[in-house]
Amino acid sequence: MSGAEPGFTTARLTVQPATIADAPLIHALWTDPRVMTFVGFPRGLPITLAEVEARLTHAQAYPGGRLLSARLNTTNEPIGHLKLAWPDAQGIAEPDIKLLPEYWRMGYGRELWLALVAYQFRHTGCQIVQATPNVANAGSVRLQEVAGLRRVNVALYEFPETMRAYTSPVPHYVYQLTRERWVAQSRANM
16 A cells, blocks of 8 residues: 555546545445445444544554545545455455445446445555445346346344444345456446
């Protein structure tokens, strides 16, 4: 990973490191059952705005990656957040995107995911981008396939016993895209 702050621009969106100013957006996303049900939090994540602010204050120490915010180029309005993932010891990175529901089905998810996957390969040294969409989340499954990820497994994630009062098990597919396949796809699309 280079020393520069992560970020990129797409045709309609600007992605930059999340700051304290993004705390209300991230809190709204994480506590919204519509956003969090497919990742095992049917009532949303039980987290306060102050806890989100604390995580953003220590953004460099965020587990597994860096939170980024996505804003419309035209209005600077925030529409969601992304996780830029650090690769693990095997070179696998698991980035993520969450959008406010009012921006679903407008192509923003696809635009962000394709750009985030490219950023992962160009700037983090990852060898594989991996995604684990809930088997019931048809939109996310379709997004992985459009981006060229291939289904390699099916699994069930169960939260620790201490979290089961407010979570649900997550049956999910495991999708992966290797660096080699991404390079080949990129060349084919030139």
